[in-house]
Amino acid sequence: MKSTIRVLIIGDIVGVVGRMMLQKHLSSLKEKYSIDATIVNGENSNNNGRGITSRIANSLKHMGVDVITTGNHVWDQSDIFEHMRSNTNVIRPANFPSECPGSGVTTFKCQGVEIAVVNVQGRVFMREDLDCPFKAVDTILSYLKHKTNIIIVDMHAEATAEKICFAYYLDGRVSCVVGTHTHVPTADERVMPKGTAYVTDLGMGGALNSSIGMKAAPMIERFKTQMPSRFLVETEPPFIMTGVWVEIDTKTGKAIQIQRVKVIDEELRADE
């Protein structure tokens, strides 16, 4: 068993552009930073930026992704329901109703160690009728502690304060808390006092000149007119992919360091 492992965690993958960035850059990132395991948020990885399909989940796995987390867009493609009933590599927020397909937690083996991944969704400026994410994670940790102390949590949420408070709530109890959903990477990565690595948002994989991966013009129209408009994935280059890698002590489950990762690709074209 290795004494430390490194886990790469990438933010929301948006459409074909985000998937192409993963395909092109994941193996070199793994090599560059000696990565042992990879987690990405896939809630926007379908071509139209909404949801994820079984085919896409399988292709991300093929690219070298160990676990795919999601969020509020998880059910946008109904094709994923069945996949999540029979596969454990895609998870959805644990504080969704228990009748939903899939699970909010999964574990996998890597370098002889068991790694757990937990997904929860925030409630501030989002659906308020979800179960409490704090209580949901408490329940999960009470049974995970018999299995492993290497635990990565994706807190899919809008409000920075909710994410930060959630992370401090878990400080010393999990290896790492990462925020997703805003698609904008934050520069506040740190190892908190009791040994949990944290960043408020990982960012995304998608077009740089976009509004959170989507074409800005229809969104500007909606902000100006309050009229509905069709949101389309931006496919014009350059493309970006952001996240973090975290080094974890496999004995204690505590984080040693967290570093931001950012790839900008000027050459890649979406029609390739």
Ligand SMILES: [Fe+2]
């Ligand atoms: Fe997203």
Ligand SMILES: [Fe+2]
């Ligand atoms: Fe989201």
